[in-house]
Amino acid sequence: MAPAPSPPALETRDLTIRFGGHVAVDAVNCAFHPGTLTAIVGPNGAGKTTYFNLISGQLRPTDGQVLVRGEDVTGLTAAARTRRGLGRAFQLTNLFPGLTVRENIRLVVQSRRGAGMDLLSRAARRTDLVDEADAVLARMSLAGRRDDLAGALPHGDQRKLEVAMLAALEPDVFMFDEPTAGMSVDEVPTILDLIRRIKETTDKTVLLVEHKMDVVRQLADRIIVLHNGALVADGEPAEVIASPIVQEAYLGGAIEHA
Amino acid sequence: MTAPAPAAAPAKGAAMARSSAPRSRLLSAVLVLIFAGLALAPFVFPGSQSLNVAAKICYFIVLAASFDLLLGYTGIVSFAHTMFFGIGGYGAAISLYALAPDWTSLAIGTLAALVVSVLLALLIGLFSLRVRAIFFAMITLAVASAFAILASQLGWLTGGEDGRTFRVPELLRPGTRLMDGTLFGVQINGRLAAYYLVYASMVLLFVTMLRVVNSPFGSVLQAIRENDFRAEAIGYRTVVYRVVINCIAAAMATLAGVLCAVWLRYTGPGTTLSFDIMLDILLIVVIGGMGTLYGAVIGATLFLLAESYLQSLMGAFSAATAGLPVLPQLFHPDRWLLWLGVLFILSVYFFPSGIVGRLRGR
Numbered sequence: 142m143a144p145a146p147s148p149p150a151l152e153t154r155d156l157t158i159r160f161g162g163h164v165a166v167d168a169v170n171c172a173f174h175p176g177t178l179t180a181i182v183g184p185n186g187a188g189k190t191t192y193f194n195l196i197s198g199q200l201r202p203t204d205g206q207v208l209v210r211g212e213d214v215t216g217l218t219a220a221a222r223t224r225r226g227l228g229r230a231f232q233l234t235n236l237f238p239g240l241t242v243r244e245n246i247r248l249v250v251q252s253r254r255g256a257g258m259d260l261l262s263r264a265a266r267r268t269d270l271v272d273e274a275d276a277v278l279a280r281m282s283l284a285g286r287r288d289d290l291a292g293a294l295p296h297g298d299q300r301k302l303e304v305a306m307l308a309a310l311e312p313d314v315f316m317f318d319e320p321t322a323g324m325s326v327d328e329v330p331t332i333l334d335l336i337r338r339i340k341e342t343t344d345k346t347v348l349l350v351e352h353k354m355d356v357v358r359q360l361a362d363r364i365i366v367l368h369n370g371a372l373v374a375d376g377e378p379a380e381v382i383a384s385p386i387v388q389e390a391y392l393g394g395a396i397e398h399a
Numbered sequence: 400m401t402a403p404a405p406a407a408a409p410a411k412g413a414a415m416a417r418s419s420a421p422r423s424r425l426l427s428a429v430l431v432l433i434f435a436g437l438a439l440a441p442f443v444f445p446g447s448q449s450l451n452v453a454a455k456i457c458y459f460i461v462l463a464a465s466f467d468l469l470l471g472y473t474g475i476v477s478f479a480h481t482m483f484f485g486i487g488g489y490g491a492a493i494s495l496y497a498l499a500p501d502w503t504s505l506a507i508g509t510l511a512a513l514v515v516s517v518l519l520a521l522l523i524g525l526f527s528l529r530v531r532a533i534f535f536a537m538i539t540l541a542v543a544s545a546f547a548i549l550a551s552q553l554g555w556l557t558g559g560e561d562g563r564t565f566r567v568p569e570l571l572r573p574g575t576r577l578m579d580g581t582l583f584g585v586q587i588n589g590r591l592a593a594y595y596l597v598y599a600s601m602v603l604l605f606v607t608m609l610r611v612v613n614s615p616f617g618s619v620l621q622a623i624r625e626n627d628f629r630a631e632a633i634g635y636r637t638v639v640y641r642v643v644i645n646c647i648a649a650a651m652a653t654l655a656g657v658l659c660a661v662w663l664r665y666t667g668p669g670t671t672l673s674f675d676i677m678l679d680i681l682l683i684v685v686i687g688g689m690g691t692l693y694g695a696v697i698g699a700t701l702f703l704l705a706e707s708y709l710q711s712l713m714g715a716f717s718a719a720t721a722g723l724p725v726l727p728q729l730f731h732p733d734r735w736l737l738w739l740g741v742l743f744i745l746s747v748y749f750f751p752s753g754i755v756g757r758l759r760g761r
């Protein structure tokens with residue numbers, strides 16, 4: 142991997158969090174550069190979601206820093222980090238259940254455009270926001286559901302909406318946490334197409350937690366492996382998958398040779 | 400209330416204006432009936448008692464709707480709403496009493512009350528809205544109790560437990576004749592002018608609140624109610640939004656207090672600060688339907704009509720059933736609060752989303 146000359150889009154330095162005596166994330170040093178897609182793998186409970194929570198500000202670290210384009214954001218709230226370009230989709234679907242699908246997305250567009258304090262216009266008449274929301278919904282093939290309440294959607298569509306909200310945010314750093322988990326086979330391509338399009342047509346930074354090795358192999362420029370909260374491997378996909386530590390620690394020898 | 404659920408299935412595109420429209424023929428009809436009924440009240444229901452009830456419905460619509468901004472739209476439980484109502488009432492009262500019974504004093508009193516309310520709401524909000532919801536509820540309870548005690552202690556200013564009776568600007572005084580003779584058998588006097596001032600202000604304030612909840616800002620409030628964690632995660636500083644709506648709601652309650660004072664020509668602890676009123680507002684919003692604003696209109700109308708007429712209705716029923724066992728005692732006018740309680744429980748049980756939710760067929 143050729144080191145990029147610009148500061149990394151995102152960097153964690155000695156990032157650590159302890160819950161009681163349990164170290165969930167253990168001094169993780171890692172930098173993520175624009176235009177790259179990094180897959181984060183590791184067994185359940187390895188600390189992948191917790192690592193995301195520390196980066197996006199849902200949790201405060203016991204130790205270490207999070208830097209966005211070189212700026213230390215460790216002391217900032219989740220909202221402030223989002224406004225600095227970090228975007229996150231959650232592993233456990235996390236919507237506005239009593240609002241319509243379209244309102245869920247429009248709220249995201251509205252946040253990005255800084256229109257939340259607009260007290261004077263009618264939200265439904267802000268066509269700039271609504272049209273953009275509709276475009277996102279069309280791209281995620283959710284247009285037919287736009288007037289349904291988010292909480293009433295079938296599970297697969299809720300997962301899609303979760304990812305669509307991240308797409309609508311258009312952050313500099315996309316963080317996907319198992320975006321295809323629990324989806325039926327025919328719904329998965331919509332999500333993968335979105336991620337592929339971000340990777341191929343933009344210069345954004347993408348972090349992807351994903352268990353399916355074929356997906357990882359297809360999309361990732363780089364794989365990092367977390368195990369018991371520590372970063373145990375980091376490199377090109379083929380190389381990492383073949384490394385003894387991954388064969389043993391993560392894949393448990395299930396995949397013999399890449 | 401046993402009307403069948405309206406089969407109001409709005410066209411796909413119409414759902415765009417989701418919360419801005421009543422979204423049900425039956426609901427629209429009920430609302431038109433209430434607003435038209437209130438507009439024509441002096442002529443259709445003549446007599447000072449019915450005019451008092453109509454005026455009270457008007458300022459309670461403003462009071463309850465502003466409470467719904469917090470409870471129904473943002474998911475904030477506040478017990479300080481009657482305090483802001485009282486600040487408006489006392490602001491108008493003190494100014495009209497101490498300065499002069501004219502429009503300038505009324506304007507000064509209203510402005511001063513608004514400043515005090517918004518500053519207090521800002522302070523309470525900044526101090527306690529960043530932490531857990533239960534903490535905010537406790538703080539508002541404490542501040543409101545302290546304020547009620549303060550109001551009764553500062554007798555030289557507020558009139559203490561007796562409150563303040565004062566004169567209003569000349570145009571609004573009962574003795575003022577605005578027209579010779581009568582119109583449809585009703586005298587066109589200052590009382591009528593006062594009623595229409597209250598009514599027009601109510602309509603203006605209600606439309607303003609509708610505007611707020613249907614704005615982009617208003618949808619952030621609903622997002623906070625639905626999932627404040629996610630609202631924060633997509634970039635909204637939820638504390639700021641909570642504090643701002645707390646100030647707006649306080650300002651609206653204050654204006655409702657001014658209307659109440661102008662109508663009653665009196666402000667006292669019992670008419671503005673009492674905890675009973677806080678419970679009444681809560682009941683009105685829950686019965687009418689939280690998070691709809693229209694619920695406040697229907698809730699206030701039903702509640703105040705029941706409060707004013709249930710007793711006499713029960714008296715009549717009790718008399719009619721005299722001689723029968725149990726019934727006369729059960730419907731004795733003194734039991735009216737019990738029956739109001741029963742009605743409340745039934746309505747919450749059968750219409751968990753309030754009357755508005757029921758009329759919308761949900």
Ligand SMILES: Nc1ncnc2c1ncn2[C@@H]1O[C@H](COP(=O)(O)OP(=O)(O)O)[C@@H](O)[C@H]1O
Binds near residue numbers: 188
């Ligand atoms: N808020 C928390 N309090 C206590 N322990 C936690 C908390 N969040 C995560 N953990 C623990 O941290 C470890 C890592 O969890 P997680 O990050 O969800 O793993 P992964 O996403 O890799 O499956 C787990 O052992 C989990 O139980």
Ligand SMILES: [Mg+2]
Binds near residue numbers: 189191232
């Ligand atoms: Mg996880």
